[in-house]
Amino acid sequence: MAVAPVLTPARIPDPQHVPAPETALPVLACSGLRKRFGARQAVDDVGFTIAPGETYGLLGPNGAGKTTTISMVCGILARDAGEVRIQGRELTPVTTVVKGAIGYVPQDLAIYPDLSARENLVFFGRLYGMGGGELRRRVDEVLAVIDLAERARERTSNFSGGMKRRLNIGIGLLHRPSLLVLDEPTVGVDPQSRNAILESVEALSAQGMGILYTTHYMEEAERLCDRVGIIDEGKIIAEGTRRELVALVGQLDRVTLAAVGDLAATVRELQQLAGVQSATAHEGGIDILVSEARNQLPALLAAATRDGVTVKSVEVVEPDLEAVFLHLTGKALRD
Amino acid sequence: MRAAVVIAWRILRQRLRDRSAIIFAVVTPLGLALAFAAIIPDFTGSFHTTITVVDNDRGEVAGILVDHVLADLTGPDGILDLTESPDAASARQAVIDGDAGAAILIPAGFTPSVQAGSTAELTILAGGGTVDGEVTRSIVTDFANAIGTIQLMVATVDASGGAADARTVAAAQAATEAASPVSVDDLVAEHRQAGISTFYAAAMAIMFVFFATQYGALAVLAERQEGTLSRLLAAPIPAASILLGGALAALALGLVSMLVLQAATTAIGGADWGPPLPVLVLIVAAVVAAAGISILLAGFARTAEEAGTINAIVALILSAIGGVYIPLSQMPEALSRVAQVTPHAWFLRAIDTLSAPGAGIAQILPSILVLGTMGAVTGAIGLVRAQRVLVAR
Numbered sequence: 116m117a118v119a120p121v122l123t124p125a126r127i128p129d130p131q132h133v134p135a136p137e138t139a140l141p142v143l144a145c146s147g148l149r150k151r152f153g154a155r156q157a158v159d160d161v162g163f164t165i166a167p168g169e170t171y172g173l174l175g176p177n178g179a180g181k182t183t184t185i186s187m188v189c190g191i192l193a194r195d196a197g198e199v200r201i202q203g204r205e206l207t208p209v210t211t212v213v214k215g216a217i218g219y220v221p222q223d224l225a226i227y228p229d230l231s232a233r234e235n236l237v238f239f240g241r242l243y244g245m246g247g248g249e250l251r252r253r254v255d256e257v258l259a260v261i262d263l264a265e266r267a268r269e270r271t272s273n274f275s276g277g278m279k280r281r282l283n284i285g286i287g288l289l290h291r292p293s294l295l296v297l298d299e300p301t302v303g304v305d306p307q308s309r310n311a312i313l314e315s316v317e318a319l320s321a322q323g324m325g326i327l328y329t330t331h332y333m334e335e336a337e338r339l340c341d342r343v344g345i346i347d348e349g350k351i352i353a354e355g356t357r358r359e360l361v362a363l364v365g366q367l368d369r370v371t372l373a374a375v376g377d378l379a380a381t382v383r384e385l386q387q388l389a390g391v392q393s394a395t396a397h398e399g400g401i402d403i404l405v406s407e408a409r410n411q412l413p414a415l416l417a418a419a420t421r422d423g424v425t426v427k428s429v430e431v432v433e434p435d436l437e438a439v440f441l442h443l444t445g446k447a448l449r450d
Numbered sequence: 451m452r453a454a455v456v457i458a459w460r461i462l463r464q465r466l467r468d469r470s471a472i473i474f475a476v477v478t479p480l481g482l483a484l485a486f487a488a489i490i491p492d493f494t495g496s497f498h499t500t501i502t503v504v505d506n507d508r509g510e511v512a513g514i515l516v517d518h519v520l521a522d523l524t525g526p527d528g529i530l531d532l533t534e535s536p537d538a539a540s541a542r543q544a545v546i547d548g549d550a551g552a553a554i555l556i557p558a559g560f561t562p563s564v565q566a567g568s569t570a571e572l573t574i575l576a577g578g579g580t581v582d583g584e585v586t587r588s589i590v591t592d593f594a595n596a597i598g599t600i601q602l603m604v605a606t607v608d609a610s611g612g613a614a615d616a617r618t619v620a621a622a623q624a625a626t627e628a629a630s631p632v633s634v635d636d637l638v639a640e641h642r643q644a645g646i647s648t649f650y651a652a653a654m655a656i657m658f659v660f661f662a663t664q665y666g667a668l669a670v671l672a673e674r675q676e677g678t679l680s681r682l683l684a685a686p687i688p689a690a691s692i693l694l695g696g697a698l699a700a701l702a703l704g705l706v707s708m709l710v711l712q713a714a715t716t717a718i719g720g721a722d723w724g725p726p727l728p729v730l731v732l733i734v735a736a737v738v739a740a741a742g743i744s745i746l747l748a749g750f751a752r753t754a755e756e757a758g759t760i761n762a763i764v765a766l767i768l769s770a771i772g773g774v775y776i777p778l779s780q781m782p783e784a785l786s787r788v789a790q791v792t793p794h795a796w797f798l799r800a801i802d803t804l805s806a807p808g809a810g811i812a813q814i815l816p817s818i819l820v821l822g823t824m825g826a827v828t829g830a831i832g833l834v835r836a837q838r839v840l841v842a843r
Contacts, residue, residue, distance in 0.1 A: 186680070189683075189684040190681040190683070191680050191683060191684050211686045211688055212686050213686070214684060214685060214686040215686040217684065219680070219684035221677060221680050221681060222675040224677060225676075225677045225678045225680060225681040226678070227460070227464065227676070227678065228676075229464050229467055229468070230460070230463070230464065234460075234463070237455065238460050239681070239685070241455060241456045242457075242682070242685040242686075242687055243455055243685060243686060244686065286681070322509060449727060
């Protein structure tokens with residue numbers, strides 16, 4: 116069964132990412148965030164910025180402090196210390212108007228099951244100060260965007276899980292926020308719906324919306340996020356693009372050649388190539404540790420076949436954020 | 451305030467679609483009110499009793515009580531018949547046999563004691579908590595209060611060397627006649643009871659209004675359980691408006707419940723709640739009290755289910771104490787006093803009062819003030835408590 120993306124394909128704009136000008140005011144700038152629950156320091160000196168059109172991922176295992184951090188960013192949770200600025204305006208307990216620039220999509224479904232999809236949207240739209248014809252038009256737009264226009268008047272208790280997820284995200288988009296905060300939106304979602312959500316996030320980012328995305332799925336962070344903050348035990352322990360994070364830990368790509376022939380001679384050839392740190396022959400093939408494997412692959416294959424070795428298959432394993440996390444914390448993301 | 455109204459309106463829409471809310475808040479109380487009115491004989495109606503007096507004093511002050519105060523309450527439009535018994539034993543037997551609703555024993559030396567300014571004692575014999583006993587007690591208490599005033603005055607005269615005896619009698623007589631401490635109208639109004647249909651309509655309404663108000667009162671707990679609270683807190687509205695929205699919904703649901711019951715029992719149950727404006731004001735006050743108590747209880751609960759259960763238990767206990775199942779006039783005196791802590795007792799008393807001709811807001815003002823104060827105090831504590839829960843989330 117095909118699952119509609121949260122944004123229908125017709126509405127997904129040019130996927131070509133347009134980086135925001137460096138002088139643009141960050142949609143989110145937070146610093147020094149701290150929150151303690153009893154004896155446990157849930158968040159400790161967390162800070163990051165998100166530019167317009169940028170997707171920032173908070174990657175960490177369950178209990179790392181992701182939800183607590185975004186709860187403070189959205190003004191849901193009072194912070195013990197730190198500052199949150201949305202488009203330059205400070206978020207305080209009394210400056211509720213600043214929250215109007217944030218679209219919040221909680222991890223758990225936050226919709227009223229005994230109201231229809233339209234009634235849910237109208238209710239939250241009114242809380243964001245919308246009304247009259249503007250609200251009606253915008254609700255219609257969002258219903259079309261989340262592909263629920265046909266079932267707008269139906270109680271959401273009758274909806275499938277995927278439809279509820281789409282409505283959950285649609286409510287966050289209703290008031291055209293500058294910053295969309297998604298808290299683990301794919302937890303408990305089937306693979307098709309998950310992919311639809313990821314496509315939608317990519318589309319929204321391309322539209323220029325700043326996105327804060329929390330996840331403990333490394334693949335999602337790698338796919339969606341321009342920059343990633345790796346959070347563990349309440350602290351951001353590393354931050355940067357995927358490539359920067361991988362470089363940070365000094366890990367190399369691994370290329371495995373399944374080959375037959377004079378492997379010892381081939382290993383010697385390979386070790387002469389620039390970027391190759393090591394090449395080891397073993398029964399059935401050669402393992403090569405190399406930087407930028409994808410760029411080096413033609414040279415590697417040329418060297419391997421020069422001495423009459425027959426290459427049956429090639430496998431390239433690039434270090435991922437999982438490996439980075441493991442390197443930094445000594446534990447796996449899903450621990 | 452706008453956000454609170456938006457939230458309250460959403461809760462109302464949800465609950466009015468919820469069959470259980472309609473069943474608890476309207477259908478059940480209406481059915482019970484009609485059923486009780488149909489199967490239970492009318493024990494109310496116009497009040498009349500017989501009081502028998504044992505006058506072992508025969509003095510002038512006793513004569514004022516018997517020949518003026520009590521005698522004035524007899525006659526075709528009066529509320530009592532007056533008889534005389536030779537001694538306490540025969541008076542007691544008359545009460546036991548039902549020949550008299552109550553007896554008043556005036557001891558020998560009563561008049562001299564009053565005249566001397568020392569303690570004088572009157573004894574009332576009546577069945578515990580009966581209307582007859584309550585009416586008799588009211589008459590004697592009012593008379594005793596008048597006497598007390600006079601004693602103070604006489605004591606002052608004594609200090610200035612005046613003759614006490616003649617002045618005491620004259621002053622007692624004058625005060626009784628002039629101030630008329632006990633009037634037939636007051637007594638009839640005070641001890642009047644609404645008809646059986648009205649009583650059970652009002653009783654069921656005040657009992658079940660708690661089930662209506664709880665749906666608004668526990669809204670914050672329900673939001674937290676449904677996961678929507680975080681979304682509300684992320685919206686650009688003050689957190690207090692979430693609590694206020696629940697409180698407004700509690701008030702609105704309570705009003706809908708009581709007004710529907712009032713209209714339905716009047717239209718099809720033959721109930722007569724009284725003049726519309728005072729009844730409306732009384733209903734609003736009762737709903738404020740019920741909403742306040744529901745909000746207070748919800749403020750101390752951890753889940754919506756827990757809040758609902760506690761609310762139901764408290765509503766049933768308050769109903770039992772407050773005269774919903776057994777009219778206050780039929781309760782033992784001690785329990786009748788305890789009932790004053792319940793909104794039910796104040797509400798039902800006001801409904802009784804409104805059944806008297808000419809009764810209006812002025813006559814039920816104490817009930818309105820007590821109910822309003824109960825609601826304001828309990829509601830404020832509940833909202834403060836709920837605010838703490840929100841902040842500590």
